[in-house]
Amino acid sequence: MSISIQRCTSLPELFQAIEGIKPPIMYLAGGTDLMVLLKANLIPDSAWFDISDIPDIKGITVKDDMLVIGAATPFDEIYPDANVLKWAKALSEAASNVGGPQIRARGTIGGNIANGSPAADTLPALASLGAQVNLLSARGERSVPIEGYALGNRRTVREADEIISSVSIPIRAGIKGAWKALGARKALAISKISLAVSAVLEQGSFSYLRIGLGSVAATVRRAPQAEEVLLNGGWNRETLEEACRIIQTEISPIDDIRSTAEYRKAMSGVLLHDALISAFGEAPTR
Amino acid sequence: MNKTFKLQFTLNGRPTEAMINPSARLLDVLREDFGLTGTKEGCGKGECGACTIFMDGKAVDSCLVMAIQAQGHSIITIEGMAKEGRLDKVQEMLLQEGSVQCGYCIPGMVMSARALLNRNSNPTLDEVKYAMSGNLCRCTGYHKIFKAVLRAAQIEREAKSKI
Ligand SMILES: Cc1cc2nc3c(=O)[nH]c(=O)nc-3n(C[C@H](O)[C@H](O)[C@H](O)COP(=O)(O)OP(=O)(O)OC[C@H]3O[C@@H](n4cnc5c(N)ncnc54)[C@H](O)[C@@H]3O)c2cc1C
Ligand code: FES
Ligand code: FES
Numbered sequence: 001m002s003i004s005i006q007r008c009t010s011l012p013e014l015f016q017a018i019e020g021i022k023p024p025i026m027y028l029a030g031g032t033d034l035m036v037l038l039k040a041n042l043i044p045d046s047a048w049f050d051i052s053d054i055p056d057i058k059g060i061t062v063k064d065d066m067l068v069i070g071a072a073t074p075f076d077e078i079y080p081d082a083n084v085l086k087w088a089k090a091l092s093e094a095a096s097n098v099g100g101p102q103i104r105a106r107g108t109i110g111g112n113i114a115n116g117s118p119a120a121d122t123l124p125a126l127a128s129l130g131a132q133v134n135l136l137s138a139r140g141e142r143s144v145p146i147e148g149y150a151l152g153n154r155r156t157v158r159e160a161d162e163i164i165s166s167v168s169i170p171i172r173a174g175i176k177g178a179w180k181a182l183g184a185r186k187a188l189a190i191s192k193i194s195l196a197v198s199a200v201l202e203q204g205s206f207s208y209l210r211i212g213l214g215s216v217a218a219t220v221r222r223a224p225q226a227e228e229v230l231l232n233g234g235w236n237r238e239t240l241e242e243a244c245r246i247i248q249t250e251i252s253p254i255d256d257i258r259s260t261a262e263y264r265k266a267m268s269g270v271l272l273h274d275a276l277i278s279a280f281g282e283a284p285t286r
Numbered sequence: 287m288n289k290t291f292k293l294q295f296t297l298n299g300r301p302t303e304a305m306i307n308p309s310a311r312l313l314d315v316l317r318e319d320f321g322l323t324g325t326k327e328g329c330g331k332g333e334c335g336a337c338t339i340f341m342d343g344k345a346v347d348s349c350l351v352m353a354i355q356a357q358g359h360s361i362i363t364i365e366g367m368a369k370e371g372r373l374d375k376v377q378e379m380l381l382q383e384g385s386v387q388c389g390y391c392i393p394g395m396v397m398s399a400r401a402l403l404n405r406n407s408n409p410t411l412d413e414v415k416y417a418m419s420g421n422l423c424r425c426t427g428y429h430k431i432f433k434a435v436l437r438a439a440q441i442e443r444e445a446k447s448k449i
Contacts, residue, residue, distance in 0.1 A: 007357060036331040076344070102347040
């Protein structure tokens with residue numbers, strides 16, 4: 001196995017460095033996935049470019065009704081951020097639960113999304129928020145919705161010469177949200193299933209509501225039937241119960257080393273229930 | 287090994303320069319190039335925290351950082367914790383509470399605890415547990431380690447309020 005590695009401290013330097021390089025190209029951000037694969041000898045011969053010190057793809061800003069999070073921003077700068085707490089609560093909760101403190105200090109949102117892993121914890125949150133993934137290369141810029149980014153397990157629309165520069169989240173007044181997951185233990189465990197909900201509730205009805213699910217399919221997915229129940233019927237005991245029932249029938253998870261299909265189905269209802277109640281701070285009163 | 291990268295960074299408070307292998311992990315460069323063997327390798331994959339160091343004041347796993355990523359940054363290892371021959375308060379309390387058994391996890395525990403106390407001088411037990419959830423110990427059962435961290439925090443608060 002042989003890898004080469006080069007440190008880049010600006011985007012022009014990066015794009016110049018990768019010009020003409022034969023894939024696979026690895027963009028080293030927090031290293032919390034790449035270094036583990038390297039240690040396990042699971043990395044092909046490849047050219048690595050360190051992007052962890054490129055200021056243009058770091059930090060959190062609000063502009064034009066969008067919350068923009070740089071791809072190389074680590075989780076421990078995302079979850080406590082005041083704008084993230086306000087406009088993307090589900091993402092804050094997901095980011096605060098990734099790995100342990102050392103992983104959150106290095107691991108980045110870009111690295112979490114990049115390879116389309118269905119178990120990446122930020123994906124359901126980003127799907128619930130209607131986030132866009134912004135891609136950048138020497139050829140230019142483009143944006144794709146988060147649900148269109150991953151094509152299947154570990155396949156994505158990103159070309160080898162493209163990096164994720166940031167994710168954009170539309171700002172919606174009054175948005176609430178929550179993220180819930182089940183794993184073998186609290187810290188440092190890959191989720192068996194994760195679920196996020198983001199919603200705007202106005203006088204008992206939802207003007208916006210999306211549910212994102214992780215680890216129940218080859219990519220992150222939504223729960224359109226459960227969403228419809230709540231969008232049509234509003235926030236009451238009956239719709240809550242119905243949404244938590246229907247979500248179990250509309251997903252088709254698989255058995256794998258971490259869990260079973262049956263458990264994941266049953267838990268999707270439980271997590272949706274918990275997420276909605278935690279998002280709104282109480283059970284529906286009607 | 288081909289030491290072709292000139293690493294310039296701050297190591298335990300001192301501006302430092304060395305030629306290193308560009309595809310080496312920071313953990314290996316600290317231990318082998320600089321002889322700082324207090325930082326341990328447990329799992330090598332981010333799960334145990336034995337290799338915890340400070341990078342710009344944050345606790346990070348040095349097994350997951352490439353050495354070249356330390357360029358221009360400040361790195362502090364367990365060797366940098368004692369000041370003028372005096373142990374860090376966390377180290378002192380670990381000794382006093384009898385928190386240490388084999389000791390392998392302890393350098394990493396000290397780093398995570400110090401990172402917490404630097405930003406929160408009055409943590410609850412739950413906050414100590416959250417801050418140290420990336421550090422595994424296979425000997426002690428954690429109880430006495432957490433107790434030592436809480437005592438270190440208390441003694442530091444008392445010392446401060448006397449000034
Ligand atoms: C102990 C441990 C616990 C973990 N727990 C969790 C968990 O609870 N939940 C979870 O979701 N994940 C978890 N992870 C996985 C990992 O921390 C995350 O997936 C993290 O977000 C990866 O980001 P990174 O910056 O470290 O990626 P890196 O390792 O630097 O890169 C990962 C991949 O992404 C690519 N990449 C990185 N940045 C970009 C970019 N900007 N543009 C294009 N490609 C890019 C790289 O080429 C590489 O293929 C854990 C990992 C460890 C070691
Ligand atoms: S050796 Fe780095 S976390 Fe275990
Ligand atoms: S004292 Fe032995 S691993 Fe912690």
